[in-house]
Amino acid sequence: MSDIIEPRVLRGFRDYLPEAEIARASLVRKLEVTFNSFGFVPIDTPVLEYAEILLGKGGGETDKQVYRFKDNGGRDVAMRFDLTVPFARFMAEHSDELYLPFRRYHIAKVWRGENTQRGRYREFMQCDFDIVGTDSASADADIVLVIAGAMKALKVGDVRIRINHRGLFNRFLAAAGCAGKSMAILRAVDKLEKIGKEETFSLLSSEVGKTISADILNFIEPESSFEATLEKMSGFCAGNDEEAMIAHNRLSNIYEIAQASGCADLVFLDPSITRGLDYYTGVVFETFLKAMPTIGSICSGGRYNELASLYTTKKLPGVGASVGLDRLLAALEILGKISADRDDHRLLLANQGEPELKELHACASRLRSRGISAEVFPETKKLMAQYSYAEKKGIPYALLLDAASLAEGKFPLRDLAVRSTSVFTSFDELVVFLGGARE
Amino acid sequence: MSDIIEPRVLRGFRDYLPEAEIARASLVRKLEVTFNSFGFVPIDTPVLEYAEILLGKGGGETDKQVYRFKDNGGRDVAMRFDLTVPFARFMAEHSDELYLPFRRYHIAKVWRGENTQRGRYREFMQCDFDIVGTDSASADADIVLVIAGAMKALKVGDVRIRINHRGLFNRFLAAAGCAGKSMAILRAVDKLEKIGKEETFSLLSSEVGKTISADILNFIEPESSFEATLEKMSGFCAGNDEEAMIAHNRLSNIYEIAQASGCADLVFLDPSITRGLDYYTGVVFETFLKAMPTIGSICSGGRYNELASLYTTKKLPGVGASVGLDRLLAALEILGKISADRDDHRLLLANQGEPELKELHACASRLRSRGISAEVFPETKKLMAQYSYAEKKGIPYALLLDAASLAEGKFPLRDLAVRSTSVFTSFDELVVFLGGARE
Structure with a gap:
């Protein structure tokens, strides 16, 4: 007995039992079908990479969370902590073998040694999709359409895809004469939903005074329609501001494409969305379930100028988003959208000691050939x-x-x-009842 | 320029570009459909586990190949090097939450720091399927039927599933009075295909003399039919040997079930197959492509007495096999079975600067709703x-x-x-031509 090793997993890691794994696989499968329908193709990259590739030459802030070690050959290696950095390395390495614009998706595990007390897992799945090598509004819109298509395929009910443009926000700040404080302002705006208007106002006031703070709160308040919000935002920018005009037109184009594609009702212009500080340079997205907004954004992303500048001098602008699989799974479970999804064409052939095993297996084979999942119980046990x-x-x-x-x-x-x-008097009757294929 | 980090992957690792990843995903998908049709369910386990769990308390021979390190919390951890050990731990930990017999499959990556000069990869995918918690011939046969079903689904052409029973071999050795030398004998027999009959005979002779060596070579030579081989094998055992009789009946039952299920023509009794020395205790399998036998077994396995004895005192007998995904992919590529598999309902909407982007996207949306993958080229470039x-x-x-x-x-x-x-004069005509769904 003392030789038994206690079976357990590391803290922050978990097994997927069949029910959970079936739910996850079904979710992933539906996302894949949607991605494929928009011409996205899958790739995969190694779990282990040179630490220098994943962390940059200096190491960096994420460092402490990364599983990094020396391999048996003394190489400094690390497990990937996201799918973006490996994708950047991938594009720098393979762009000559690929076709641009490159539409890829990548659904795979990543690892971060996060604090598990906040309920975070140290191993989790990410699902990224991007269009790289173009700065077109068409690509921006495609990301919105994929999100809409994926949510429809997942039957999560109504969603709100909130979009914004970082450039328009920046031009507004420039017009207000406080571009130099954009970091602090973005940080305060980011907290709006958490801390409320009043506290955001006082945070902003301490940076830029009350008048501009009121303008900021006005600027980030959505109007009753996409167009109205867009006009208001542009009104805050200088009239001859070409950059602001370009951003305005971009948002307008995206919305037109969404309208033409029948999903404008899901798309909302929300000037309060900024999504982090450095990475995104153009349009940004977040996606919320109407039935469960508090779970947070289930699909977020945006446009970036440079995907792979760490590894190549080639310009690779792109746009993409990432699906929060864990959040989505949790939401689907609460909304009862998972069990309804199970394949019902399934059958157990009970084993009563007769007929002979071979007869049971012969029947199971016939059922399978008609599209029914069938398994023979291998032992003669009580029914x-x-x-x-x-x-x-x-x-x-x-x-x-x-x-x-x-x-x-x-x-x-x-x-x-x-x-x-019930007793069926022919094999065909049985098959039809179980939803199998007609002969 | 000097700040650019050279984009490269670790030796023994590789990227999957879209074509390769699509081929792999398609192969995996077909295997999953087959597994599901036999009532197998998927699970997943963490990539990282306690080193003690994966390697046992002592460490062991695999040690040098294992990616093992101290995590940021000082824990001794390792990346899984196969799917069997994590499955054993999984069954020991979760058997109360599960139903026995438990039929699971697990398709996932594993890591081994193998010598890459032999063309081995250090990161590769395994695909295991097992039935645990029963010693029934029904379960043994199901593994054979799954192999046959999977190979049919993959359209790899004719296959030979070679089976044998370790027990019958052992009883033959007992009857010949050389059970004590079984390790050396099994090792010599294992080399038969590589070194030929003569050299195997001389290897065996040095252990057990010429008479018994001739008997061994006779014993392991298949006859013209499953039944004839089985009778010959039993003839070498003592007449009142109950264990030999049980093994004989087991093989006979499996063959009967294969016959009743319509795949007896793929199943061959091959007494020379032993598959390693310690792990398997009953029936063993190997699978060869008739069109490409030299690539080696593409699906191998067998029956074992104890899956999880390292972690629990519960008895968990089982039977299972593992698909060699890399070999199969290589074979499918050589046999030209991969490209034929691509989805042809795919379309690019060329972008000529007119009509407006939104019109192109509207058309793409309509096509998708009829089951056609459609993507808009995002920029106006030369056709x-x-x-x-x-x-x-x-x-x-x-x-x-x-x-x-x-x-x-x-x-x-x-x-x-x-x-x-060609010019289509209606949208429906276009959709039908592209193989989309009728309205």
Whole structure:
């Protein structure tokens, strides 16, 4: 007994039992179908990379959270902590083999040694999709359309895709004469939803005074329509500000494309969204479930000028977003959208000691060839034990073949939920009832 | 310039570019469909585990190949080097939450710091499927049927599933009075295919003399049919040997089930297959492509007595196998089974500066809603450049909408392979031609 090693996983890590893994795989599959329908293609990169590649020459702030070590050959390596940095390295390395603009998605695990007391996992899945090598409004809009398409495919109910343009915010600050304080202002605005208007106002006032703070709060307040919000935002910028005009037109183009593609009702212009400070340079997105806004954004992203400047002198502007798989899974579970999704064409062939095993397997093979998932219970146990197995596994039906029913060509099928048995008088009838393919 | 970090991956690691990743994902998807049809369910486990869990208390021989390090909390951790050890830990930890017999599959990456000079990768994907918690012939047979089903789904052409029973071999050695030398004998037999009969005979002779060596070579030579081989093997065992009789009946049962399930023609009894020395205790399998036997076994496994004895005192007998994904992918590529698999319902909407972007996106949305993958080229470039993009990406068609064709309700479609353009006079016609869904 003392030789037994206690089976346990590391803190911040977890097993996916079948139910959870089926839910995750089904979610991922639907996202993939959506990505593919927009011409996005999948890639994969190594989990381990040179630490210098992932962290830059200096190391950096993320350092402490990164799983970094010397491999058996003495190389300084690290496990990827996101999918963006490996993608940048990938594009720098392979751009000659690829076609631009490159639309890729990457759904894979990443690792961060985060504080688990905040309920964070140290191993989690990310799902990124980007269009790299173009600065077109078409690409910006495609990201919005993919988000809308994915949410529809996932049947999460109504969503709000909030968009904004970093450039317009910057030009407004320039017109207000406080571009130099943009970091502090963005940080205060970012807190609006958490701390409320009043506290944001006093935070801003201490930086730029009351008049400009009032303007800022006015600027970031959405109007009743996309167009009205856009006009108000532009009104705050200088009339001859070309940069502001370009940003205005970009937002307008994106909205037109969303309208033409039938998803304008999901798209909201929200000037309060800024998404971090350094990375994004153009349009930014966040996505909220109407039924569950408090869970936070389930898909966020934006446009960036330079994807891979650490690794290449090639200009690679792009736009993309990342789906919060864990949040989405949690939301789908609460909304009851997961169990409805299970494949119901499933069957247990109960094992009653007769007919012979080979007859049960022959029947299971015939069922599978008609598109029904079928498994033979491998041992002769009490039927109640076999039913209980099926129920725990979520299998809705048990076929109760015995020597007599087999000889008569009859198929007694137990509905495990209602606990009653119907007898089908032909194999085809059984197959059709189970939703299998007609011969 | 000197600040640029050279983009490169670690030796023994590789990126999956879209074509390779699509091929891998398609292969995995077909395996999953087969596993599901037999009632197997997916699980996942962490990439990082306590080193003690993965390596046992002592460490062990695999040690040098394992990526093992101290994490930021000082824990001795390692990256999984296979999927069997984590599965054993998983079963020990979760058996109360699960239903037995438990049929699971797990398709995921593992890491080994192997010598890359032998062409081995240090990061590769494994695909394991097992039935745990039963010693039934039904479960053994199911593994054979899954292999047959998977190979059929992958359209790899004819395969040979070679099976054997470790117990029958052991009883033969007992009858020959050389059970004590079984390790050396198994090792010599394992080399038969590589070194040939003569050298195997001399290897064996030095251990057990010429008479018994001749018997061994006779014993491991398959006869013309499964039944004939089985009778010969049993003939070498003592007549009253109960263990040999049990093994004989097991093989016979498995073959009967394969016959009843329509795949007996793929199953061969091959007494020379032993698959390693310690782990397997009953039936063992290997799978070879008839068109490419030299690539080695593409799916191997067997029955074991104890899955999780390192972590629990519960008895967990099982049977399972592992698909060699890299070998299979290589074989499918050589056999030309990969490209035929690509989705042809794909389309590029060429961007000629007219009609407006929003019209192109509206058309793309309509196409997607009918099941056609459609992407708008985001920039107005020369058509030849857009065609070249599509060709590199493997997109077969380009739609050449301009303002005039849009106004007239005409859809000029270029077939990029034959370089000719046909004009469809309705959207429905276009959709039907592209293989989309009828309205």
